[in-house]
Amino acid sequence: MRVFLTGATGFIGSAIVKELLKAGHHPIGLARNDAAVQKLEAAGVEVHNGHLEDLESIKRGAAKADAVIHTGFIHDFTDFKKYCEVDRSVIEAMGEVVKGPIVVASGTALIARGTVTTELDQPVVSADLLPRVATEEAVAAVVARGGNASLVRLTPTVHGNGDQGFIPIIINAAKTRGAAFYIGEGQNRWPAVHRDDAARLFVLAMEQSTPGAIYHAVAEEGITTKELAGVMAKHLDMPLKSITAEEAGASMGFFGIMWSMDQPSSSKITQEKLGWQPKEIGLIADMEANYFK
Numbered sequence: 001m002r003v004f005l006t007g008a009t010g011f012i013g014s015a016i017v018k019e020l021l022k023a024g025h026h027p028i029g030l031a032r033n034d035a036a037v038q039k040l041e042a043a044g045v046e047v048h049n050g051h052l053e054d055l056e057s058i059k060r061g062a063a064k065a066d067a068v069i070h071t072g073f074i075h076d077f078t079d080f081k082k083y084c085e086v087d088r089s090v091i092e093a094m095g096e097v098v099k100g101p102i103v104v105a106s107g108t109a110l111i112a113r114g115t116v117t118t119e120l121d122q123p124v125v126s127a128d129l130l131p132r133v134a135t136e137e138a139v140a141a142v143v144a145r146g147g148n149a150s151l152v153r154l155t156p157t158v159h160g161n162g163d164q165g166f167i168p169i170i171i172n173a174a175k176t177r178g179a180a181f182y183i184g185e186g187q188n189r190w191p192a193v194h195r196d197d198a199a200r201l202f203v204l205a206m207e208q209s210t211p212g213a214i215y216h217a218v219a220e221e222g223i224t225t226k227e228l229a230g231v232m233a234k235h236l237d238m239p240l241k242s243i244t245a246e247e248a249g250a251s252m253g254f255f256g257i258m259w260s261m262d263q264p265s266s267s268k269i270t271q272e273k274l275g276w277q278p279k280e281i282g283l284i285a286d287m288e289a290n291y292f293k
Contacts, residue, residue, distance in 0.1 A: 001025050001026070001066040001067050001206075002025075002026045002064060002066045002067075003025050003026065003027050003028065003066070003068065003069060003206065004028045004030070004048065004061045004062050004064060004065035004067070004068045004069075004094075004098075005017065005020070005027050005028065005029050005030065005068075005069045005070075005071070006052065006058075006070045006071060006090070007030070007070070007071035007072035007073070007105075008029030008031070008036075008040060008045065008072075009029065009031070009035075009036045009039045011160075011163065011164065011165070011195060012071050012158060012195050012198055012199065012202075013029075013071045013072070014039075014043070015160070015195045015196050015198070016069060016203065017043055017045055018199065019196075019199045019200055019202070020069075020203060021043075023203055023207075025203075026046065027045050027046065028046045028061060028064055028065055029048065030048055030051070030052075030058075030061055030072060031047050031049055031050075032049075032050065032051035032052075048061040048064065052072055052086055052087075052090050053074075053086055055089060055090065055093045058090055058093050058094060059093050059096065062093075062094040062097050062098045063097045066100045067100040067101045067102070067206050067209070068094050068101070068102040068103070069103045069202050069203075069206055070090065070091065070094065070102065070104045070105060071105040071202070072090075073087055073105070074086060074087075077253075077254055080131055080254075081131040084127065084131035084132050084133075084134040084135070085131070085134055087134060087135050087138070088127075088134040088135065088137065088138040091135065091138035091139060091142060091149070092138055092142065094142075095138075095141075095149060098147070099147075099148070100148060101148045101149075101150065101206050101209030102139075102142065102147065102148065102149040102150070103150055103151075103152060103202055103205045103206045104139050104149060104151055104152070105135075105151075105152055105154055105202075106132075106135050106136055106139075106151045106152065106153045106154070107132065107155075107156065108153045108154065108155050108156070108191055108216060108265040109258065109261065109263055110130065110133060111124070111265075112261050112262065112263030114262045114263075115264070116221060116264045116265060116266050117263070117264070117265045117266070118216070118265070118266045118268070118269060119153075119214045119216050119267075119269040119270060120214075120269070122136075123136060135151075136151060139151050139212075140212070143211050147211065148209055148211045149211065149212070150209060150211065150214065151214045151215065152198075152201055152202055152215045152216075152217055153214065153215070153216050153217065153265075154193065154198060154217050155190070155191040155192050155217065155218055155219075155265065156190060156258060156263070157190055157191070157192040157193075157283060158192075158193055158194075158198055158217075159192060159193075159194055159286050159287075160194050160195035160196060160280070160286065161290065163195075163291075166258065166259075167228070167283075167287065167291065168291070169252075169255050170228075170229075170232070170255070170259060171232055171236070171292075173251070173252055173255070174229070174232050174233075174238065175236065178238060178239075179233075179238050179239045179240070179241045180229040180230070180232035180233035180236060180238055180239070180240050180241070181240075181241050181243045181248075182224075182225045182228075182229040182240075182242055182243075182259075183242070183243060183245050183248055183259060183260040184242060184245070184260075185226070185242070186224055186225050186226025186227075186229065186242060187224050187226065188224065188260060188261060188262035188263075189222025189223060189224055189262055189263065189264040190222060190223055190224075190225060190228065190263060190264075191218045191219075191220060191221055191222055191223075191264055191265040192218075192219060192220045192282070192283035193217045193218055193219040193220070193278065194219060194280035194281060194282075194283075194286070196280050197217070197219055197278040197279065197280045198217040200276065201215060201270070201274070201276050202217075204274045204275070204276055208273075213273075215267075215269075215270040215273070215274065215276075216265055216267040216270045217267065217270075218265045218266060218267035218270075218278075219267070219278035219280070219282070220282055220283060221265060222263075222264030223283060223284065225259060227284070228283075228284070228287070232287075235288070235291070236292070
């Protein structure tokens with residue numbers, strides 16, 4: 001299939017490109033600048049020039065394809081709600097022109113509630129209270145109009161070579177504070193997945209498309225933040241300490257709030273439906289081997 005891929009040069013998107021090529025598909029990567037063009041061309045990927053805030057460019061790119069995988073997102077937390085609404089508009093625009101499968105990245109954190117969540121769980125609040133819910137609302141709207149859209153919920157920690165996400169952010173915060181830290185007793189849990197396992201899931205979700213399906217890219221259901229902080233303390237040779245949620249929020253804002261969340265999640269249904277089996281290195285082993293060089 002010809003597959004239009006947003007976020008094609010990103011941490012997860014570049015892994016999806018490799019999986020698409022391996023499976024014999026023809027990726028068409030969205031490129032917003034010359035650096036992205038060069039990276040895609042070097043990978044042997046067809047380039048489509050455009051960006052997420054130019055909906056006409058999104059429609060033109062999607063119209064070239066048999067399917068879409070949408071992992072692109074504008075990670076500007078100075079106006080988070082605005083860019084969540086941009087994501088809603090992008091998904092709805094693609095739904096207007098694509099008859100084939102549209103697989104959209106979302107997050108398990110949207111359904112966090114302190115128990116192990118599954119693919120059957122839904123966000124408990126609207127986009128007015130939690131802006132990122134706009135993504136899931138947009139997918140539901142496309143399906144309601146007869147489109148073939150589905151969701152892959154990613155864990156907050158997608159790890160692997162080149163990771164610049166939450167774990168490196170917490171590591172850098174520990175360096176700034178002079179101590180590796182967790183919130184309270186540190187028993188809140190974070191699920192995790194390696195980016196190569198996640199990439200395989202996106203391709204499977206596209207190939208076995210089911211309108212309205214929700215899949216979980218979860219390899220490990222929940223690792224305590226105290227355990228993760230302990231790995232940081234050991235490798236950074238610094239103290240391990242508890243701080244309050246208020247302290248974390250005051251010094252780290254959104255990321256401090258995320259670090260305090262208890263959000264274990266399961267992928268049992270996804271594995272049963274798609275035959276997906278995570279096989280890459282786990283988060284702690286990956287941190288031990290690769291995150292402190």
